[in-house]
């Protein structure tokens with residue numbers, strides 16, 4: 001008898017929704033559509049937006065944000081956060097400046113030192129989060145101040161400028177005759193690498209699992225602590241790389257270089273559909289999220305709006321997107337039900353099928 | 361409250377459900393649920409995994425709203441929009457999976473939302489602790505009401521849910537597989553409490569995959585299949601075979617078909633394992649082809665031993681060797697690489713990433729090997745997981761469904777599939793069939809037996825005595841963190857296993873043996 005059931009092979013479709021629904025009914029698609037819409041609107045309606053410098057300046061300006069958003073995506077998917085990236089960027093810019101301008105070190109060597117120090121600073125965050133078990137919010141608020149202090153200690157209130165002539169102009173030169181600066185080449189490479197790491201490796205699957213349930217991940221043999229350490233280290237290294245770029249781009253370094261960047265980075269990541277609770281997100285969404293902020297910013301500026309208006313609009317967009325991602329699944333769940341049915345969350349946590357905030 | 365009467369003279373049933381339906385998107389979880397429970401009765405609800413029992417329970421509890429059908433409580437039409445509504449209407453529910461708040465104390469969990477208040481409307485903690493202790497005494501267990509819920513074993517969590525529910529003074533008590541993680545003693549106590557509630561005129565609904573319990577405790581039984589009502593019987597007038605065949609729609613093979621296998625070399629060797637406060641001086645071996653059962657009371661330390669061996673927890677002394685090689689402490693990954701697999705007791709928190717898809721869960725341990733040139737694709741995961749889902753007859757509409765949407769038994773199958781896919785040398789399995797229906801249970805037992813036949817060493821923890829006696833080549837009994845007996849298959853009887861399990865326990869021996 002039981003052998004009869006054993007041979008009854010079941011087959012399973014891989015997906016419960018069709019390809020179109022999977023591709024279109026998600027946050028990433030919504031952000032990409034939003035980006036294209038804003039871009040096209042600005043091209044047609046905002047004066048000078050279609051000019052030759054817009055894309056060039058925008059890329060130059062937002063390159064460090066996009067860079068730092070890449071490891072930040074993975075960190076937020078594990079349910080952690082790194083608030084110290086902008087300070088790491090500042091420290092790295094200061095190191096580069098001091099080594100090159102004051103100690104006449106060659107640029108590649110100085111950059112290497114800066115990136116190594118950045119990785120170390122990131123690893124320090126990671127150590128406290130992963131091995132000591134402190135909350136990343138607390139740890140990185142501390143290191144936000146600490147690493148900024150490091151930059152201040154290095155350059156005091158001077159402003160380091162005057163990088164020697166040479167290939168330090170390379171990042172901001174154009175690729176051939178295009179509208180794009182060279183820095184987009186390493187960015188493209190990193191985007192691809194991070195996308196592969198997150199979506200096409202066992203390590204990346206572990207990142208999602210940790211965000212959904214670090215206990216279950218631990219029981220499946222995922223090294224939760226080491227994964228987090230690696231991510232924070234990567235975050236430090238990439239922020240430091242961005243710091244080298246910023247130093248060269250502006251040809252000067254001050255103690256406030258990169259101040260406040262962390263908020264733009266996190267805004268881009270969340271706008272791109274990554275859940276602040278962890279466990280959900282995709283890299284292409286984040287790229288679109290950062291670009292959406294960049295395009296909006298530049299369009300509003302060209303339109304003559306003041307910075308407060310821009311801040312308000314981007315803030316509203318972010319709040320709106322977080323609300324939307326929390327309520328859309330509930331609204332969607334409502335549709336097939338009776339009209340009268342209200343969504344009442346069970347009083348008890350997770351009674352079997354209660355969805356977490358992360359859905360899809 | 362006036363009891364509404366239906367047709368003359370007959371008192372209304374406490375609970376009445378007629379043709380209740382509930383769908384989740386395209387999935388019809390419940391097509392036509394019917395259940396009528398009289399006051400002063402214990403009514404069993406049985407059905408295969410995914411038959412819709414828990415969905416029905418959640419409708420009664422106000423977790424879900426039904427799409428259609430009649431739902432009456434004490435003769436009055438009701439429509440609960442939340443669990444608070446059902447609670448105030450006199451319904452207490454023990455869910456299949458414990459739902460405690462991990463950061464609150466045990467007592468706070470029990471008195472959630474109805475804390476006893478003292479002077480100045482402050483929470484009267486002393487009273488809360490006293491009442492919790494009284495409840496636990498009634499259930500015959502000792503749990504410290506002051507400790508936080510986090511870290512309690514599944515059985516203890518289940519007992520707390522039971523204490524919470526019986527303290528509610530409900531007219532209707534619904535219990536969704538309350539005994540799945542409990543051993544004989546606790547089950548006997550729970551049944552005593554249930555009977556006294558019945559004698560007070562309350563109505564009880566009892567869901568279980570263990571038929572001996574159904575026949576022991578209940579007076580009426582309703583069978584469900586594929587989301588629909590099948591039949592209702594008086595327990596006294598039916599047989600297990602009849603219930604099973606109505607439930608499954610076919611005959612089911614005998615339950616514990618462990619076939620003798622050639623016992624080979626030592627695979628797992630444990631010497632002097634100890635962890636302060638948990639277990640001491642544990643030494644035993646498991647050989648290839650052998651199933652070693654770890655029996656004992658809930659809280660004896662069986663799961664703790666298993667967790668230490670696999671390395672999710674540490675230990676203070678002793679060593680673990682697999683095939684003669686030392687297994688490093690506290691490194692699950694190293695244990696997996698050495699050939700261990702571990703099905704933990706708590707599938708929601710530990711066994712599964714509950715919000716993850718079926719395919720990703722099944723592939724979650726083997727995925728490193730599925731990568732080509734370091735790159736892993738969803739297609740590779742789907743391809744590798746589908747045969748295992750099929751082999752364990754997992755019921756799901758697609759491989760990308762979240763594990764959270766599946767019935768409890770089907771979730772358990774996914775955990776087993778995930779570990780069998782790793783092709784282990786040693787399988788540690790904590791409550792292998794918790795929440796699994798008869799048909800699949802026989803299937804899982806047959807699978808374990810087959811795997812042992814192919815040389816797999818199996819260390820099985822089970823609170824179900826018939827399962828241990830039927831499956832194990834050797835029964836090790838744990839009592840209060842120490843091994844108290846090592847009994848060969850031929851010599852193992854319920855009596856000598858239970859005696860060893862309670863050897864040093866100061867409490868009285870069980871009054872009744874609910875599992876034979």
Ligand SMILES: Nc1ncnc2c1ncn2[C@@H]1O[C@H](COP(=O)(O)OP(=O)(O)OP(=O)(O)O)[C@@H](O)[C@H]1O
Pocket residue numbers: 353384387388389390407408409410411412413414415416456755756764765766767768769770795797
């Ligand atoms: N939230 C949900 N979304 C989609 N499908 C669901 C959801 N909840 C339950 N189901 C489906 O409904 C069916 C019935 O599930 P239910 O949990 O009621 O079964 P059950 O009889 O309690 O089974 P078990 O004995 O395994 O606990 C299952 O096939 C399950 O996959």
Ligand SMILES: [Mg+2]
Pocket residue numbers: 413414415456536767768769
């Ligand atoms: Mg169920």
